[in-house]
Amino acid sequence: MEEHHHLFQPLLSTTTTTSAATTTTNEDEDIKFLSSDKAISFRLLSITFIGLISIYANYEQSKGFDIIIINDIKDSLAGNRFELFYVSNDKATRILQNTSSFVENILYPDTITSTNHHKKQVRRVTLRLSSKNNQTRIVPTVDTPKCDEFVINISPSIIMGQSSNDNHAMVSAIQRGMARVWLWDGESRAPPWLVDGLVEYMSRLAGFGEVVRGFGDSSSWNDKDPRVVALHLDQCEENIKGFIRRLNQAMRQRWNDQTVVEARNLCDYYKKLYDSTAL
Structure with a gap:
């Protein structure tokens, strides 16, 4: 750029040269300004992106625990009904989440603002349609393979004892199971x-x-x-x-x-x- 400027300098007036130099300087400043503006925009976008990731992570964490659905008797009539009415449409997952929220609001309504109320740690809840038939029907058993993992065992009689559009018995059983999960013992x-x-x-x-x-x-x-x-x-x-x-x-x-x-x-x-x- 400098060599190009000296080659043509004798053919140009002083005023023109000064003007050209000034124009070049202004263009350089504009480029620097645009570069700086882009850098600021990039930083803002980065901060926003990090913030969104943080919000999403907090949202995922707020869900509280992992949910696993297991069907031990898939080839049976009760297993097929369970798969159709509760697994394929994620209904079992939604029931677990709703019943859990209900129990948590009773036992730990102000855990966030109070240091006196220690919330039980629940990392994973498994809902299992068991092969064992419990004649009491609405009372599930709850196993604890680890201190923060729980397995709610549902009897096939619950599935067979209700119609396709009536899930009262299932919700009742899961409600009792989630109460047992969140209670200290x-x-x-x-x-x-x-x-x-x-x-x-x-x-x-x-x-x-x-x-x-x-x-x-x-x-x-x-x-x-x-x-x-x-x-x-x-x-x-x-x-x-x-x-x-x-x-x-x-x-x-x-x-x-x-x-x-x-x-x-x-x-x-x-x-x-x-x-x-x-x-």
Whole structure:
């Protein structure tokens, strides 16, 4: 560029030369400006892209856990119905997500803003249509192969006991399974009657069963019938807001029998208040 300029310099006036030099300088500045503008735009796009990736990652993480659907009896009538009505259209996955959200809102409504409520870690939930037929139908078994992995075993009788357009039994079973997944259990040492009662309590709140009002005898706290235990838990929560959530947190650590004694005494206290105001 410099050699080209000197070759033609004798044929051009000083003014023209100055003008040409000025024009060249301005063009260089414009190029630099455009390059700088492109660099800024590229940086902004990069930041935006990184932000979108971060948002997507947070969204994926907010889903909470991996879901696996297993059909152990694909070649059977129940297996075919399960595949058609719940697997092929992802309906089983949606039911798992919805029932999980319902239970989480009961047990951990303010986990994000409170350091006192430790949320149970759930990394993976497997819904398995088992080959074993459970005649109780609506009560699934929940296995824990690892501390943060859970397998909800659904009986074929649930599939066979409902019509193609009625999934009440399936949702009820999965609701109970997800309640069991999210409940702390005192490192597997909490009384089964209490855990079953809590599962029944949350299932009734979800609309699967009648919520009975009124107290019974305090001795029925450890009744083998989870419906009776759920009755007491319902009344305790009604009189002591957050009772179920705090009871679940108390079951996070290694189980102590004193926990349920204190809970029972507290409910007995409110039972007396309930009885006195009812007179």
